[in-house]
Amino acid sequence: MTASLLDGKALAQKVRDEVRADVSRFVAEHGRPPGLDVVLVGEDAASVVYTRNKEKASNEVGMRGRLHRLPAETSEAELLARVAELCADETVDGILVQLPLPKQIREDRVIEAIDPDKDVDGFHPISAGRLATGKPGLVPCTPSGCMRLLAEAGVKLEGARAVVVGRSNIVGKPMAQLLLAANATVTMAHSRTKDLASVCREADVLVVAVGRARMVRGDWVKPGAVVIDVGMNRDEAGKLCGDVNTEEAREKASFITPVPGGVGPMTIAYLLENTVRAARMRLGKKKGG
Ligand code: GUN
Numbered sequence: 001m002t003a004s005l006l007d008g009k010a011l012a013q014k015v016r017d018e019v020r021a022d023v024s025r026f027v028a029e030h031g032r033p034p035g036l037d038v039v040l041v042g043e044d045a046a047s048v049v050y051t052r053n054k055e056k057a058s059n060e061v062g063m064r065g066r067l068h069r070l071p072a073e074t075s076e077a078e079l080l081a082r083v084a085e086l087c088a089d090e091t092v093d094g095i096l097v098q099l100p101l102p103k104q105i106r107e108d109r110v111i112e113a114i115d116p117d118k119d120v121d122g123f124h125p126i127s128a129g130r131l132a133t134g135k136p137g138l139v140p141c142t143p144s145g146c147m148r149l150l151a152e153a154g155v156k157l158e159g160a161r162a163v164v165v166g167r168s169n170i171v172g173k174p175m176a177q178l179l180l181a182a183n184a185t186v187t188m189a190h191s192r193t194k195d196l197a198s199v200c201r202e203a204d205v206l207v208v209a210v211g212r213a214r215m216v217r218g219d220w221v222k223p224g225a226v227v228i229d230v231g232m233n234r235d236e237a238g239k240l241c242g243d244v245n246t247e248e249a250r251e252k253a254s255f256i257t258p259v260p261g262g263v264g265p266m267t268i269a270y271l272l273e274n275t276v277r278a279a280r281m282r283l284g285k286k287k288g289g
Contacts, residue, residue, distance in 0.1 A: 001223060003253035005262075006149050012265035015148065016061055019272045023062040026276060034279035035064040036094040036120065036271075037086050041079060041105065042072035047098050054096065057268050063275060064091070076105045080113050087115040093279035094120035096271070117282050120274040123170065131177050136281070138274050143175040145266025146207060146228050147182070153255045155226050157182040161202055165189045165216070165243075166209035171230055175207050196220075208243040218248025227256040230263050 027033050036058040040051040051067055058065030068082065079097070086092045095118045101107050111119075116126035122140035130137030150157065162184040166172040172188065180186045189199050191210070200206055200220040208216050209230035221227060231243030242259030249256055257263050 001252065001254060003227070003250045003256040004153075006153055006228075006255050006257045008145070008149060008257060008262040008265045011149060011152055012145075012269040015266070015269035015273060016057070019269070019276060020061040022276050026279060027062065030279075030283065032091060033062055033064045034093045034276050035066070035089075035091045036096070036275045037066050037068060037092050039068045039070065039079070039082060039086075039095070039097045041070045041074050041098075042102050044100070047100075051098050054268060054271060058272060058275065061272055063272070072102055074102070074105070076109060079105055079110055083110060083113045087113070087118060092118065093282065094118055094271075094275035096121050117285070118278055120271055120278055121170075122174065122274070128169065128174070131174055134181065138278060138281075139178065140170055140174045141267045141270035141274060142171050142209075142230060142263060143178050144270040144273070145263055146175060146230065147178050148270070149228060149257060149263065149266060150205065150226065153226065155205060155255070157184045157205065160184045160204040161187070162205040162207065163187045163189055163200055163203035164207045164209070165193075165196070165200065166211075166230070168209065171209040175209070179205070179207075210243050212243055213241050214243070214245040216244040216249065218245060218252055221249045221252040223252050224254045225252065227253045228263060229257050229259055232259060232264060 038051050038054050040047055055065045055067040086095045095114050097110050111123045114124055116124045119127050119138050122138045127137050131139055162179040164172050164176045167188055167190045176186045176188050189196055193199055197220045201222050203225055205226045207228040211231060213233040213235045227244055227249050229242035229244040233241055235241050240260050
């Protein structure tokens with residue numbers, strides 16, 4: 001079997017078009033666009049590019065996107081003060097503080113200072129708790145994008161065996177929660193899992209988010225499985241690659257996400273979608289008292 005490629009670039013464009021239409025409706029209803037505020041501390045080259053892309057993407061769909069750039073030597077107290085201002089600002093619907101932060105700032109303190117109703121990254125412990133308990137809330141963007149890729153491929157999750165490799169708070173754990181909520185039987189595997197290859201071979205749906213170039217080999221994939229590769233690495237030759245050996249896995253899987261052009265573009269698309277959701281959720285709560 002040669003797997004069909006799940007085209008995240010095209011699907012992300014479709015999601016952005018959906019968000020653009022939703023933003024127009026929001027403006028008509030509320031007289032202002034949803035606002036996304038991205039905060040970057042320091043000059044990390046990759047973070048500068050990522051945050052500019054987030055600001056640009058939000059403005060392209062008609063939101064009010066703003067990038068706040070703070071110097072690398074910003075103190076934790078100064079960053080917390082900026083976050084508090086954004087939490088109090090009624091025109092701010094989504095707050096994203098780009099990670100990693102400089103070493104003098106504790107990431108967890110900053111994440112916990114964000115109003116969970118404006119937490120468009122879905123990283124706040126309250127957001128994680130809402131997801132785990134099935135309450136409405138904001139869900140991390142990358143796992144949301146993976147679920148949309150699965151839906152678009154028509155993958156039936158109910159009763160399916162899903163294996164998530166990687167247990168980060170940002171991808172692995174929320175991904176497992178979303179698959180569980182969709183009635184899959186979920187196994188979480190990680191660097192200490194014994195005989196990882198045979199655990200992976202049980203998966204009808206295999207999601208890999210470990211950050212190790214081409215770690216998952218073709219013979220780890222069950223024939224006909226759906227493979228979602230969240231990895232974005234550079235190999236020894238400097239070439240972009242995922243956590244899965246795509247060439248090998250393609251011979252076994254029914255669907256697979258390419259790297260680049262698979263999961264990556266979906267993350268920003270779902271950041272935009274989360275921002276409109278956050279805006280509607282907050283306004284709905286205010287109306288309801
Ligand atoms: N750094 C790399 N990816 C992300 C992300 O999705 N959100 C935040 N806040 N920082 C990041």
